[in-house]
Amino acid sequence: xxxxxxxxxxxxxxxxxxxxxxxxxxxxxxxxxxxxxxxxxxxxxxxxxxxxxxxxxxxxxxxxxxxxxxxxxxxxxxxxxxxxxxxxxxxxxxxxxxxxxxxxxxxxxxxxxxxxxxxxxxxxxxxxxxxxxxxxxxxxxxxxxxxxxxxxxxxxxxxxxxxxxxxxxxxxxxxxxxxxxxxxxxxxxxxxxxxxxxxxxxxxxxxxxxxxxxxxx
DNA sequence: GCACCGATCGCCT
DNA sequence: GGCGATCGGTGCT
Numbered sequence: 001x002x003x004x005x006x007x008x009x010x011x012x013x014x015x016x017x018x019x020x021x022x023x024x025x026x027x028x029x030x031x032x033x034x035x036x037x038x039x040x041x042x043x044x045x046x047x048x049x050x051x052x053x054x055x056x057x058x059x060x061x062x063x064x065x066x067x068x069x070x071x072x073x074x075x076x077x078x079x080x081x082x083x084x085x086x087x088x089x090x091x092x093x094x095x096x097x098x099x100x101x102x103x104x105x106x107x108x109x110x111x112x113x114x115x116x117x118x119x120x121x122x123x124x125x126x127x128x129x130x131x132x133x134x135x136x137x138x139x140x141x142x143x144x145x146x147x148x149x150x151x152x153x154x155x156x157x158x159x160x161x162x163x164x165x166x167x168x169x170x171x172x173x174x175x176x177x178x179x180x181x182x183x184x185x186x187x188x189x190x191x192x193x194x195x196x197x198x199x200x201x202x203x204x205x206x207x208x209x210x211x212x213x214x215x216x217x
Numbered sequence: 218g219c220a221c222c223g224a225t226c227g228c229c230t
Numbered sequence: 231g232g233c234g235a236t237c238g239g240t241g242c243t
Contacts (some may be wrong), residue, residue, distance in 0.1 A: 082225050083236030139225050183224055
């Protein structure tokens with residue numbers, strides 16, 4: 001059976017509509033040697049276009065760095081930040097309107113040992129990284145999946161290297177919770193809007209910030 | 218040209 | 231909980 005993919009039209013919707021639907025979907029990284037890494041999306045944030053003061057595209061900003069935000073829905077937007085980390089977004093809404101969903105955490109599913117090797121690199125460690133430390137943050141998951149600027153502008157609906165797949169039929173993603181987005185500076189009311197969605201009971205989220213205490217584990 | 222800072226992480230106290 | 235790492239993007243002089 002050929003792998004299932006989204007249709008372009010499925011992603012041609014605003015980021016705050018797409019984001020919750022991405023919980024439970026898989027992000028799949030395939031290497032030239034056939035190695036496959038897969039994680040299930042458990043945490044996302046929506047960035048809502050030119051008006052969104054937390055977005056790289058705020059006030060219509062457009063540059064070589066964020067050009068892919070203006071591309072077709074289904075395009076990957078990968079950027080470099082803090083001098084050492086990459087973060088990955090799924091571009092959505094109509095082409096030319098810079099909406100995107102930041103992938104903040106994955107539950108590792110396939111290729112876990114390879115992810116661990118990618119995360120650990122050459123650094124000697126007393127204990128191997130725990131599974132919950134592999135993809136529990138936007139920078140971590142890019143390191144674990146070998147996602148960098150070379151995958152910026154990749155088409156997640158057709159790329160052989162990086163793909164977005166819908167949940168397996170019958171997969172229950174679990175209860176989701178909404179919170180404000182993480183790590184924003186002064187963005188006025190935009191910092192307060194609840195544009196982050198997390199699988200509330202997942203052990204693989206980046207932080208429990210904003211989640212009800214009763215859901216802490 | 219140059220100074221500031223970031224959609225983060227890991228290590229330290 | 232705090233802070234340094236590390237460097238490209240951005241905006242101002």
